[in-house]
Amino acid sequence: xxxxxxxxxxxxxxxxxxGFAISLLAFLVYVSGLVEPFVPLEQLPQLWTLPAxxxxxxTGEPTGWGWLGMLGYADFLNLAAVALFGVVTLVCYxxxxxxxFAEGERLQACIALAQVLVLAAAAAGFFTGGR
Amino acid sequence: MEVTTAIPWWVWPIALAAVGFLIxxxxxxxxxxxxxxxxxIVGSFFxxxxxxxxxxxxxxxxxxxxxxxxxxxxSGMASLRLVxxxxxxxxICSVAGAIVGLGMNAxxxxxxxxxxxxxxxxxxxxxxxxxxxxxxxDALARLLKLEGKFTDPAAGTRIDWRTHRxxxxxxxxxxxxxxxxxxxxxxxxxxxxxxNLLMAAPLKVAVGSSxxxxxxxxxxxxxxxxxxxxxxxxxxVPAILGVMLGSRLGARLLERVPxxxxxxxxxxxxxxxxxxxxxxxxxxxx
Numbered sequence: 009x010x011x012x013x014x015x016x017x018x019x020x021x022x023x024x025x026x027g028f029a030i031s032l033l034a035f036l037v038y039v040s041g042l043v044e045p046f047v048p049l050e051q052l053p054q055l056w057t058l059p060a061x062x063x064x065x066x067t068g069e070p071t072g073w074g075w076l077g078m079l080g081y082a083d084f085l086n087l088a089a090v091a092l093f094g095v096v097t098l099v100c101y102x103x104x105x106x107x108x109f110a111e112g113e114r115l116q117a118c119i120a121l122a123q124v125l126v127l128a129a130a131a132a133g134f135f136t137g138g139r
Numbered sequence: 140m141e142v143t144t145a146i147p148w149w150v151w152p153i154a155l156a157a158v159g160f161l162i163x164x165x166x167x168x169x170x171x172x173x174x175x176x177x178x179x180i181v182g183s184f185f186x187x188x189x190x191x192x193x194x195x196x197x198x199x200x201x202x203x204x205x206x207x208x209x210x211x212x213x214s215g216m217a218s219l220r221l222v223x224x225x226x227x228x229x230x231i232c233s234v235a236g237a238i239v240g241l242g243m244n245a246x247x248x249x250x251x252x253x254x255x256x257x258x259x260x261x262x263x264x265x266x267x268x269x270x271x272x273x274x275x276x277d278a279l280a281r282l283l284k285l286e287g288k289f290t291d292p293a294a295g296t297r298i299d300w301r302t303h304r305x306x307x308x309x310x311x312x313x314x315x316x317x318x319x320x321x322x323x324x325x326x327x328x329x330x331x332x333x334x335n336l337l338m339a340a341p342l343k344v345a346v347g348s349s350x351x352x353x354x355x356x357x358x359x360x361x362x363x364x365x366x367x368x369x370x371x372x373x374x375x376v377p378a379i380l381g382v383m384l385g386s387r388l389g390a391r392l393l394e395r396v397p398x399x400x401x402x403x404x405x406x407x408x409x410x411x412x413x414x415x416x417x418x419x420x421x422x423x424x425x
Contacts (some may be wrong), residue, residue: 015221017212024205029385036378049148053186059245060190060369072366086372091365093201097358099283106220115283119223123355126230128236130362135234 012107019103023096027089034089038082046081072133098127152373156381159199163385165292165408168392168401169234174353175198176405178323179256179412183419186187189245189252193323194364195374197237200324200356202379203386204350216347218287221302221340226355228309229316233356236320237363250420252322256413259328260406262366266332274339275293289344302338311337312352319353320360323398327353 037043047055047067055063064071070078078084101124106115129135158175166173178196182189211217240248276285286301303310308356311333318324330349334340340348364370 013212016219017209020205020212021209024202024208027205028202028379031376032380035372038372039149045157049373052148052371053151056187056191056371056374059188060194060241060364060367061190063190064368071368071370083372086376087365087370090198090370090375093198093205093404094358094361096205097355098411107157116220116223119283120228121232123223123227126227126234129361130230130234130359133362133366134239134368136363 012104012111012113015107016100016104019100020096023099024093027092027096030092031086031089034082034086041081041082043080043085045083046078047083072136094131098124098131101127121137148373151185151187151344152377154185155374156377159378159381160385160388161381163203163382163387164389164392165385165401165405166382167386167389173203173386174324174357175256175328175381176408176412177258177378179252179409179416181378182252183412183415187371189248190241190364190367190369191371191374194361194369195371195378196323197319197357197361197364198370198375199378199380199382200353201361203382204354204357206383206386208354211347211350214347215287215289216343217351218289218340218344218348219351220283220287221285221344222348222351222355224283224285225308225312225334226352228351229312229319229356230359232313232316232358233320234363236317236322237360238320239317240321240323241363241367246420246422247295248322248420249416253413253417253420254417255318255322256409256416260409260413262328262332263402263409266407267336273299274301274303276301277303277305285338287344289341291358293345298341298344300339300341300344302334302340304337306338308333308338312356316356316360319356323360323361323364369411 038045046069055066058066075084075087079088101120105117105120105124108120162173162176166176174196177199178192181187182192208217213218280302283305285305288297288299290297315329315333327349330352331345334345334348335342
């Protein structure tokens, strides 16, 4: 388990640092105007007072995984960068599953595998009708 | 609404970074998760709809705990063995909570948030800790091997610890995950008592493991908000950057600032934000 914990820590460290760096870079691209956003920044103060469902309706933004096809816009590029934080734990767990099996920690390995499945299902939009 | 829309858009990310910075300083000094301050403060005093505030709050708490995780794991303050089963229960329930939260009426949600934040302030005020250590583990704790060793450099002691009341722990983390998903909170305020007082993990192991559990619970709930269009990067990134810088300053100030003063400051801020949310939710003060 010590090896597993050390491995988890190492992967968490690298993935989180990468997430922060990419998010900062994408945010600078977004606010600098280098790449055009789908929803102009000037319009956001009129829109961010709306409920999320209404916001999506008014702006025509896609839900689920639809934003993957919009990465040419600065706001969706930034969303992709922020979404990386939601992948970090999934990646770390996926890394330790084989280690736990190799150490003979079958119950812990099954728990880790179940966590991977829950996170993957959430990311895939299985619970929310993502597409 | 007219006043807020007259303010240029770029003022808000700067204000969010400033709030994130202050929360980062105070949260470290008070020993609480910043997420529990972010949602009530930003939800009560900023113009954004609560959907976006909760989406940002989840990612705010997630980023902070992900950043702290490696050091906590290496120092032994967080136990992956303890975190894995409880995090699984919490993350499943957090997805359900996020779905329920995004379907709720905003005023009702704001009122409930206000009541919850006031209750949390009372919990922080009344919180006590137990030393933890060698309790008699139940059958499930033995099966899951919820035990470990922790060296406390400050006290110069090595602690062998075990936990008990495992089923109660699962129920507690299920409830914590659900509330975290509904309100977009990190739930360190509840994780630490559940691990320490209920399951008898040593306090430092409870604090460290709590941060790691938040990172797992919030990872699954965050996807619900992302898929429903309730995450605005313009709100998330400045707040995350602010809290990162603030946490570093907080860690440096830790030895100089009296912790009990900061604790009282947090309680007062939470009571004020909680009252504001409650009054806003009930329509008494829009």
